[in-house]
Amino acid sequence: xxxxxxxxxxxxxxxxxxxxxxxxxxxxxxxxxxxxxxxxxxxxxxxxxxxxxxxxxxxxxxxxxxxxxxxxxxx
Numbered sequence: 001x002x003x004x005x006x007x008x009x010x011x012x013x014x015x016x017x018x019x020x021x022x023x024x025x026x027x028x029x030x031x032x033x034x035x036x037x038x039x040x041x042x043x044x045x046x047x048x049x050x051x052x053x054x055x056x057x058x059x060x061x062x063x064x065x066x067x068x069x070x071x072x073x074x075x
Contacts, residue, residue, distance in 0.1 A: 016055045
């Protein structure tokens, strides 16, 4: 996707989130060649699905993050 397309998607997402209220927050997204993986703080899966539906974004799979590790976890 071009930088302009990514900017458009980001703007659409932010607009939908403003309408939904503070219970759901977009943290960040990871863009690969053929997919975008998004991280949200949300009360439940339904909130993420609602955001995707209202924004016209595909949400093929939603997974709850149970824990986060990084190189410091090894210490």
